[in-house]
Amino acid sequence: MSDVEKKDDLHPVDVSHDEVLANPDLMNDALDAEALEHQMGTWEAAKANPMACFWAFIMCFTIVMESFDMFLNTNFVALAAFQKHFGVQTGPDAYTIPTRWQSALFQSGQCGAFIGVFLAGPITNRIGYRWTTILGLMIMNATIFISFFGDSLTVLVIGQAFEGIPWGFFIANSPAYASEVVPIPLRAATTATLQMSWSIGSIIVAGASYAYNNRSDEWAWRVPLALQWIFPTPLLVLIFFCPESPWWLIRRGRKAEALRSIKRLGSNVSEDSAQKSLAMIERTIEIEAQLGKAPTFMDLLKGSDRRRTIITCLVYASQNFAGNLIANQATYFFEQAGMSSAFSFQLNLITTCLQFVANAGSWFLTAWFCRRTVYLYGLSANIVFLFLLGICASVPQNHHTNYAQACLGVIISFVYAGSQGPISYTIISETSSIRLRPLSTAVGRAAYYITEIPMIYLSSRMLNTTGWNLAGKCGYVWGGTAVVCWITAYFFLPELKHRSYRESDILFNRKVSARKFKSTVIDARDNE
Structure with missing residues (x-):
């Protein structure tokens, strides 16, 4: 278990995932994972x-x-x-x-x-x-x-x-x-x-x-x-x-456990596919983390x-x-x-x-x-x-x-x-x-x-x-x-x-009218 994971057992932690926004390879992985989810049909997603x-x-x-x-x-x-x-x-x-x-x-x-x-x-x-x-x-x-x-x-x-x-x-x-x-x-x-x-x-x-x-x-x-x-x-x-939600695990900095959860949730998930899903999750969480740290009711x-x-x-x-x-x-x-x-x-x-x-x-x-x-x-x-x-x-x-x-x-x-x-x-x-x-x-x-x-x-x-x-x-x-x-x-x-959580964050942050959510186009590389 990593030092971060050991620390998480005792105290809440705020872990930075900004590497995914700065690293072109990780960004491409995140883009691929999100694009794949958009392309899936309901039955195809259920089988996978x-x-x-x-x-x-x-x-x-x-x-x-x-x-x-x-x-x-x-x-x-x-x-x-x-x-x-x-x-x-x-x-x-x-x-x-x-x-x-x-x-x-x-x-x-x-x-x-x-x-x-x-x-x-x-x-x-x-x-x-x-x-x-x-x-x-x-x-x-x-x-x-x-x-x-x-x-x-x-x-x-x-x-x-x-x-x-x-x-x-x-x-x-x-x-x-x-x-x-x-x-x-x-x-x-x-x-x-x-x-x-x-x-x-x-x-x-x-x-x-x-x-x-x-x-x-x-x-x-x-x-x-x-x-x-x-x-x-x-x-x-x-x-x-x-398995625990990989989104919750990533927010707590427990990447290894999140990767295992992603593999358990899918059917014959390859290492490459799991890493891409992990990058997509990290990207969304980092976008939200820029708005605030440890969440509170306020x-x-x-x-x-x-x-x-x-x-x-x-x-x-x-x-x-x-x-x-x-x-x-x-x-x-x-x-x-x-x-x-x-x-x-x-x-x-x-x-x-x-x-x-x-x-x-x-x-x-x-x-x-x-x-x-x-x-x-x-x-x-x-x-x-x-x-x-x-x-x-x-x-x-x-x-x-x-x-x-x-x-x-x-x-x-x-x-x-x-x-x-x-x-x-x-x-x-x-x-x-x-978040x-x-x-x-x-x-x-x-x-x-x-x-x-x-x-x-x-x-x-x-x-x-x-x-x-x-x-x-x-x-x-x-x-x-x-x-x-x-x-x-x-x-x-x-x-x-059909909106990913990243797209939803951007739509709300841009204060788009409720009746225009469906028609508003969000670029795949937009982070804010």
Whole structure:
């Protein structure tokens, strides 16, 4: 191990990579590596980098635990045994969880995750994506015990809060790691698997909740809670063997390890090809290093990084304003729309499976269309469906209008899962600079939680019979907020498809208008 690498084990280091900018041979290597990524098609890139795809998917799959737990709680409030044990009686043989406790169950995990994302940034900068994720998985294994043995709403809420802390680690690191280990053509597909992991978690929850829906004892909710333990340990073992991001290693001055990671991520990577990729990474990192040294949270608000941080925060926050919370509380929404409890659980299972299909479809959409196109058109479609939902709930209600509201709820979830949901993670991972990426993704996700926590309360108020009891009329509210998101995205969302991280840095540093990102030409030899 080199002296620099030994030093890095104890203290952060700032290593200069300016040799790559001054050495013509290294510059040519960097140019060749970047040109090769631009020339690759999606399928060609996948065949050349199978292990990069695999490890990106494994890292993204950690988010299945946040999805599992989030959907578990939203299903519990519609579970008869859970309502009877923890709820208040509202009629003959009718029970419900009070709105304040519904909100607490839904929000406590997000509060914990809010803390987790802020811890994730500095920890990742210090020990890397791999060890930070392993630490999160160990904490996750321990905190599940609180929820499983909890016998009051108070303990369940506390358990959720503690479980939320490792969620913050996973969601902050997954899109950043996935976008760094794959070449340009695969960034959208790999980061979109985050949304697929959400769908997988919701499918398992929907299946478990449906299977135990008819039980009248405590195991109706304890068995689904215990199923959380099927994820952390296998993932911990896998991630122990995964390669660290070569971008993180280069920033820490650990070139030999970065070279080994590059070789492990590709298929039959030659020494020459690996050295070229290394030169490309060093070139980009040196361009960013000229803007500042050791990254801090305050750097997110300086220079061109302020604009990048705002975009990341807005894209993350917008996920809560376009009807996504209808999908997150689907079972309860279907019940409020007039469906029976059993049919609501069945419909929720169908919805989650359709979301998985939509996630897979997003791979093709992102390969064919630009990021802005997928985001804006997907959001436009959901705006229409949300207002239609509100109209259906406003006319005199009957059997047909109930089914119309339920169908629109399914469609809104499907459209979101195929467009705005997955493409948001791609945009987030591509927008931040390499130097500040762990901190930027953390702050962006924090913006998501800051908006989600009050929106969960608002959503619960709108749907609950002890609240405003709006049912499908909530479509007017979410449709209105979605319009604001669309207008903001139209003017401020840049197009970064086919852009290397070097090109993205230059575009932001030159303060190019968001709508001109796609057409602006960046010379292959430009460094600023």
